[in-house]
Amino acid sequence: MNWFQRLSKTGRMEKDLDAELRFHFETQVADKIQAGLSEAEARRATRLEFGGLDQIKQDCRESRGTLWLVSILQDLRFGARILAKSPGFSVTAIVVLALGIGVCTLAFSLYNIAALQSLPVHDPATVVRIQRRSPENITPGLPYASIAYYRDNAKSLSAVMETMGSAPLVLNQDEQRVSATFVSSNYFSELGAAAASGRLFDAAQDDAASAPACVLSYRLWQRRFDGDPSIVGRAIRLGGRPATVIGVASEAFASLGTDDPDIWLPLLQHSYFVEGSKPLADPKFEGLIAMWGRLAPGVSRSSAEQELLSLTNQLRKIYPTVIWDHEYIVITPGAHFLSFEGGPGAPPVLPLVALLVFLILAIACANLGGLLLARGAGRQREIQLRFDLGARKLRVFRQLLTENLLLGSLGSIAALPLSYAVLRLVLVYSNAPAWMSAMPDWRVFLFTVTMGFFAALLFGLLPTLQMVRRKKNRSLWHQFVVCAQVGASCVLLILAGLLVRATLHTLYSDPGFGYEQVLSIDPGMSEHGFASVQAQTYLDQLQSRLRAVPGVTFVAIARVPPLVNTMIMMTSIDVAGRRIMIYPNWVGPDFFQTMRIPLLRGHYFHNGEKNAVILSESLARKRWPSEDPIGKKWEKSNDVVVGVVGNTRAMELNNTDATEIYYPPTADDFPAMAVLVRAAGDPNTLTPTIKAIAGSIDTGLYPTITPLTAGFRKSVSQVEQIATIVSLLGSVAIFLAVVGLLGLVSYAVSQRTREIAIRLALGANRMEIFTAVLRRFAWPVLLGLVAGVAITAGLSQILRRALYGISGLDPISYMGAMAILIAILAAAALLPIRRAFQLDIARTLHFE
């Protein structure tokens, strides 16, 4: 008989067991009668020898080995009845758990979508991302010459795809530009993509001279063309160049990487759409062509890396200047939205988020523990009764644990729809690609169930043990629960406070430069293959024409226009063994007036001045703490410091201590330069004029014109989003802490109802009783606060970059959070005590 048969024949086996033991009993009685005892005596003696018949039966059942299943079913049924009997407790516990687990599930779902789920492409397991590395260099892209060589020679790759992002393009005459990605002709077919209308790129695009074509994204098709199917076959203008729409990608199409463009263009026609560019012909082109591949059947990533490495070494002979020393190829799974590879120095986002989220779960669990404990007091009588009836400790323990697990699974079940709803909102709000679904998959299910299991097990364990051991003194666990709750809530509240303060600080403090009335004009000359002389001519013309426009007060050029720069450059120097990170910029003479950056010492750049640098005040102070920097040689160059200007937070709004160095532009810089224009009034009114001027100088360029305020708002909104999320987490934490404390204080009061009644009857001061009940919570609260502050102070060092000029130890945030927490805790404590004061003294004392 296997265990299943045994289980299914429980009834029969019970009868057998009973019959077997009865036979033994009767035979023993019969033997005793034969030995001369009366029947009554014989029965009495036998019964005494037998001892507890039920105990023997139970032991037999247990040795049968199926009992655990039967009794778990029993326990579950009993647990469900117990929970149904006290709906108030059950609902509170489930809500607390659902919140705690829900937050974890939500965070995990996001991680799951971004990093664990495969993109919905054909055979995602073999899609890989291919990047080049060397001990000195990390770049996401490869030169086209390398890609082509690998494509033609690698046997471990069955296909190679390329993608290349682009600056936003003007569509027809639209104000709003569209994002575009250049892709190889096999991109759609390799990914198994379907067209919503028309067709996608195919071998026809292998010919660079074929008719210029583009594929629209489903989103752009709906937004811009109202889903009109007749758009297929029509010509549109992109960046001034006519191109035929050959089709629309399906709504569910997932492009590789985080890239989610409005429009796809054939990579081979890059030079057509971006005039003068030659990303394919010039092996030294610094553009970012990303290489993707499909592993040949049966080939592992590491063996493909091996093969490509040997190809790299052959490639070095053909392009000695292009291939780095010790260059090697890294192959990572490609069919994921994000890969959390993270280079050195990247902020530890994942562990940080995990920590915050588990804090919430910890609070929820500590709460659950407190609630269970408080309830355990009410069930003391029931448990005692079961012990008196002969139940063993392990048995009672298991029963209570089963109840906890039941609670845990109910919490998990409630957490799933909760996290689903929030995730849907998040996806809609963040304009996520259509293939991302909030529907939980098996990983999310597994995660949620596991979380529920652990929550119930770990935090139900201690109170349950105490209940089983029938210990009267639970105050230590209580105090721990209070301490943990307060500490964790404290961390979340202070973090929320810090981030909110940081947002306000960025919004309302002086960034060190005037950005409100400045426009940035990026002609994108380097993309169009401008040489430096050509670029300089263009810039000179554009500047002089702009200066003549009424309403324009200053015009300047800069390589890195503040706030709207797409690329951040950094350099560093070592002063007395300490590394100072510096933001370099290459600027024209009028840059400082245009940006309203004050001159503190020396002079601004003169026209055509060479071998000169201007330092920001903080950099000058760090480099020469006690000397006048003017006239000093800058490091190991021939550059002389000619001026010191005010600090700005142009490159890093969050860092008041950022240091900048300014160089006059060299010939190489000109193609990468942008023009900055300061207006006397509203800068946006100048946009049409600027467009007209730019168009009259060069018809091939379509400059991107952005007000710096837009860039400012964009950087701030990121902080705002983080602040909102942490604030939400903080409020969940407060809610949980309130529920938990309410439960614990109610319990403490209920334990001392008689004492309070007697004191009241004897005319005690209510305040005294109040403090007497609450005194035992004072220490844990204090300890929790201290621990919370200490943890946050540590965490805030990691967050420093996100804190936008607020110290990680900002006293207002800390004091504010603690004040709020204490006020809420006091209110939560007051409620049950108030109830105690209103109790009927006579009845209470009588009842006891």
Next chain:
Amino acid sequence: MTTPSKFDLPQGTLDLLILRVVALGSIHGYAIAQQIQLISKEALQVQQGSLYPALHRLENKNFLVAEWGPTETGREAKFYRLTAKGRTQLRAETESWERLTEIVAMILRQPLGERL
């Protein structure tokens, strides 16, 4: 519980004794207890509280099989029989028991005050 056994049987010994008694032929629980008591000359009294869980455990391990049948008095009783697996187990257990007792005896026989 009410009548304390003269000896506390070492862990697992009861199982061995039961296997040995059942090896003599198909037998029911009461008779097993009687047999052990008889053979040991009343030195061992097997408690019902240990006997039946042990029987069920051995049955569960497929060392024993049980069948209902009539006794000589005509009552229905559960008769246990040794399986092939049980026989092997009995042989192995007996062997190891004998070795153990031999070794224990060897050590105990060593006169006090002497060392090898």
